[in-house]
Amino acid sequence: MPHLTIEYSANLDPSGDLAGLCLRLRMALLQTGLAEEGALRVRALPCPHYAVADLLPENAFAALVLRIGAGRSPDDKRRMGEMVMQAATAHFATLLAAPHFALSLDIVENDAALSWKSNSIHPRLRGKG
Amino acid sequence: MPHLTIEYSANLDPSGDLAGLCLRLRMALLQTGLAEEGALRVRALPCPHYAVADLLPENAFAALVLRIGAGRSPDDKRRMGEMVMQAATAHFATLLAAPHFALSLDIVENDAALSWKSNSIHPRLRGKG
Amino acid sequence: MPHLTIEYSANLDPSGDLAGLCLRLRMALLQTGLAEEGALRVRALPCPHYAVADLLPENAFAALVLRIGAGRSPDDKRRMGEMVMQAATAHFATLLAAPHFALSLDIVENDAALSWKSNSIHPRLRGKG
Numbered sequence: 562m563p564h565l566t567i568e569y570s571a572n573l574d575p576s577g578d579l580a581g582l583c584l585r586l587r588m589a590l591l592q593t594g595l596a597e598e599g600a601l602r603v604r605a606l607p608c609p610h611y612a613v614a615d616l617l618p619e620n621a622f623a624a625l626v627l628r629i630g631a632g633r634s635p636d637d638k639r640r641m642g643e644m645v646m647q648a649a650t651a652h653f654a655t656l657l658a659a660p661h662f663a664l665s666l667d668i669v670e671n672d673a674a675l676s677w678k679s680n681s682i683h684p685r686l687r688g689k690g
Numbered sequence: 691m692p693h694l695t696i697e698y699s700a701n702l703d704p705s706g707d708l709a710g711l712c713l714r715l716r717m718a719l720l721q722t723g724l725a726e727e728g729a730l731r732v733r734a735l736p737c738p739h740y741a742v743a744d745l746l747p748e749n750a751f752a753a754l755v756l757r758i759g760a761g762r763s764p765d766d767k768r769r770m771g772e773m774v775m776q777a778a779t780a781h782f783a784t785l786l787a788a789p790h791f792a793l794s795l796d797i798v799e800n801d802a803a804l805s806w807k808s809n810s811i812h813p814r815l816r817g818k819g
Numbered sequence: 820m821p822h823l824t825i826e827y828s829a830n831l832d833p834s835g836d837l838a839g840l841c842l843r844l845r846m847a848l849l850q851t852g853l854a855e856e857g858a859l860r861v862r863a864l865p866c867p868h869y870a871v872a873d874l875l876p877e878n879a880f881a882a883l884v885l886r887i888g889a890g891r892s893p894d895d896k897r898r899m900g901e902m903v904m905q906a907a908t909a910h911f912a913t914l915l916a917a918p919h920f921a922l923s924l925d926i927v928e929n930d931a932a933l934s935w936k937s938n939s940i941h942p943r944l945r946g947k948g
Contacts, residue, residue: 564882564923566826568695568733579868587870587947597799600878602921604826604866608695608709608733612716616810617728628925638804646806649828660814663731665693666756668804675896675926677904682872683774685918697824697862723857737824739837741845743940744856751860753822767933778946789943792860794822796886797933 562630562671562678563596565645568603569623570613577623579605582652586625589648593641595633599683619662623664625649631673641670691726691759691807692725694774696734698752699742706752708734711781715754718777722770724762728812746790754778754795760802771797820888820929820936821854822904825863827881827930828871835881837863840910844883847906851899853891857944873918883924890933900926 565586569579582604590596590603613620627639627645646666654663694715698708712732719725719732742749756774758767775795785791825932827837841861848854848861885903887896904924912942914920 562923568735570733581808581868583868586876587874600872600921602869602871602882604828604869604880606735606826606864606866608735610696610712611731611733612712613731614729615815616713616716620811622733624731635803642804646808648807657810659809660810661731663809663811664807664816665809666806667800669801671925672927674893675900676902677924678922679904679908679915680921680923681915681918682878682921683930686873697864699862735864739825739841739862740860740862741841744944745842745845749940751862753860764932771935772931775931775937777935786937786939789899789939792858792938792940793936794820794938795935796929798930 562600563590563630563676565590565603566626566628567623568608569605570611570621571607571609572618573623574607574622575673577653577656582649584658585648586645589644590641594687595641597683599680600688605613613663619661622663623649623653623671627666627668629668629670629674631670638668642666691729691757693757694718694719694732696733696752696756696803697737699740699750700738701735701747702752703736703749706785711778714781715774715776718773719770722773724766724770724813728809728815738762743791750785750790751792752766752778752782758797758799759805760799767797771795820858820886822886823848823853823861824871824884825881826866827863828869828879829865829867830876831879831881832865835911835914840907843906843910843912844903847902848899849858851902853895854900855941857938858941877919879919880921881907881911881916885926887926887928896926900924911938
């Protein structure tokens with residue numbers, strides 16, 4: 562944890578710079594101080610088929626879902642969401658200034674009893690400091 | 691809101707007309723009267739790798755997840771689901787008549803406290819009427 | 820049900836053999852004795868854009884989400900998760916032995932009141948036995 566998945570309309574390639582967005586959101590998550598570097602997994606998935614709002618060809622969306630482990634305080638979760646949303650809003654400032662773009666973020670908490678992980682990156686990064 | 695994501699086995703391209711399905715499901719959502727046009731984001735994601743049921747090469751699936759904001763009544767949610775499922779069932783009538791297709795729909799509600807959005811389409815469409 | 824979706828960083832193609840993983844996890848689900856063959860839908864989605872941990876180019880992830888119907892006991896859910904995770908761990912043994920891979924599994928339960936399905940595979944397979 563955390564996992565951040567971005568589904569987006571394929572008309573954002575390449576101008577939306579989704580690779581750049583992944584980097585930016587990874588940094589935002591790191592800067593919350595609430596996520597360990599080795600656990601960060603930000604990714605973006607283009608959707609080749611879509612129907613957005615009134616179907617203008619320039620209509621586009623990016624839908625972010627942040628999946629986190631249970632146990633953070635409501636304040637911490639709100640702060641995480643705000644920092645991620647702020648970074649995404651900055652990334653898409655030009656698109657949001659035109660009347661064809663919808664950005665969203667939802668946080669989903671996992672059930673600790675139904676969650677498994679095996680991460681070989683952690684030992685490497687924890688050993689660094 | 692609402693977001694409707696369709697994951698499907700890539701063997702449905704192109705005969706399954708997923709672009710047409712997106713249009714049809716957008717219309718179904720609009721006709722519920724429970725969703726604002728500017729908020730509609732229907733999309734479909736092909737899955738290049740899959741293992742369905744008994745692994746016959748013609749086995750296929752479409753798995754719909756509708757993500758909505760919290761606060762609708764149980765009746766409204768049931769009606770939304772039924773209308774979307776009806777439209778998807780009509781779209782896939784031929785496939786459902788043969789013994790190799792699995793269609794599903796699940797509705798997931800967001801937590802309003804952990805949901806953010808920025809939508810530049812709304813002002814344009816709200817200004818229309 | 821059950822649905823098992825694997826999101827993975829695209830640098831796992833083709834060496835990660837995601838098609839083989841789908842087959843292996845389908846078999847693991849079948850062997851739990853808790854899932855009907857006709858209902859199995861395992862699939863994998865490559866993510867072309869991603870930012871993982873400290874951004875080394877060899878960093879990679881596979882994130883599994885298993886979506887099941889409500890009503891199974893905590894013990895059965897735990898057993899399902901353990902068997903799926905065990906199969907995924909075996910599949911990725913080489914990657915997990917190197918310090919650049921993150922594997923995860925989360926189980927999510929559907930709300931029976933907000934779930935619809937139409938499956939034309941079931942009659943064919945149920946008729947077999």
